[in-house]
Amino acid sequence: MIVSLEAYRTRMRRVLEHIDRNPESRLDLDALSAVAAFSKFHFHRQFTAIFGMSVHCYVLSVRLKRAAYRLAYREGRITDIALEAGYGSPDAFARAFRRHFRQSPSSFRRTPDWDALRAVSALFDKTRMDLMECRFTPADVTIREVAATPVAIMVHRGDPSGIGATVQRFIAWRRASGLPPWRTPTFNIFHTDPQVTPPEAFRLDLCVGTAGPIPARGEQIEHGFIPAGRCAVLRVHGDEEAQKAGMLYLYRDWLPASGEETRDFPPYCQRIALYPDVAGHEAVTELFLPLAEAG
Template sequence: MNPRQSQALYRERIALAVAAIVREPLADHTLHSLAALAHFSPFHFHRVYLSVTGETVAATIRRVRLAQATRQLVRTEPSVTRIGQDAGYDSPQAFSRAFRQFAGASPLAFRQRLQAGPVVSLETLPALHIHALRHVGPPATIAHTQRRLRLLLGQTPVRARLGLAWGDPEQGEDFVYYAGAELATPLPPTPDVQTLSILPGLYAVHTLTGPYTQIGAAISALYATWLPQSGYEPENRPVLEHYLNSPRDTALAALQTRLMIPVRALGALEGAGA
């Protein structure tokens, strides 16, 4: 087995443990139970997990629970107190403190911001040719796929760092994600990095300020609150995430991400066929 195959096997086995956490974030996940899922010795599992994911098991569990809370806050119910209890916090104060650290705002302020409705513009983008690495594993480990792409590209000049998503991350197998980069100098495809061509078209664009963990909730809010009243409908191109800065040199609360949903005028397809 060559080094690339060995690394892929490590990632696949650790992904089994992460998937178990995502599937049941409130379960009593122990190092022994997760090590068994990943087929590693419990004595070495945590170091392997940390090396592959870049965080501890406890940090993953905490992050997944709080990410789940952001999705619940998109809706008007349940209450903030109940959401905190569902996330495993014994008191509203403890939940509010942890959530503020995670999302840069209190749960109530986060919910109010979502309910106020996102600021959206419409932009027509040209065709895009993206060097991309397909994500393998649950959505919670997307950051690690982005990190792998940076390592694979090395010192190659990058015009834009992107995420490309097809489907809903809540629907498991129907969700496909690529970490992508628009390069100043094209590179030949490799066994890992391939070239994706995205057709030109119209996008609904919202700029999110805050941690990447808010992206899922922000996109859900766009679909739930903006799209039904907009006069537009989704088109069959990927949702794009354009990362304007980087957590390597920017505070989490100051991260900016352009979220771009491909759209067309409502009923345009029927009109074209008439």
């Protein structure tokens, strides 16, 4: 039987999604080759040839990246995080975590090594990028009349490499203020593009939708509005790389062909389903490109 390239990619993509969704389950060659419907005698060679790493290394990266995000950004016992990552004991989890991140899980929770997390994430994202590539069409973009949205804002200014620490402070402030993401919406406003902006000039606003002023609780919190108006909206499923691909599509492909003009407000997004609460490919983000009034 001849398998088309797209069918082949679909079967491998199914494996990655299965690993994302079930990091705590048995993810050996027998189980994953069955998900792909490939012979187990060849699956390991196929996987390594495509992704440049073994199945074991890939599974380890998925488990430890998600565990690191849970440690940095979520509450919960380290023992539970270890079990959710597929480790039978906290000691086994701690040894694996230390090899990858140069810190114990408890130390990482207190003072995360963001450089180590970025290094692991970059390798992981590069491995997935081609196969999990997002493809968009004009039918994926809708034009929506958006109401003005009051928001509380924590501003990140400076090197993008420090965003992780700002996000950690934002989550802690939000938790202390009783504004969990399942109750109040989460927005990011992209004032600058890190690809073309000097690190010292970079700005990203972390926002939570709120009907009234919220105590700052020792943080620098601003209050403002995402203004009303027309927006092109693109819903993206996946991680940060998928979101970058979506924003690139809006500016490079959709906007020039649409006949639309942008208005004087930066692009922004609403985070609908957040990693690590959901698997990487199940994260959902809506990208908003503010447009000038029609006519």
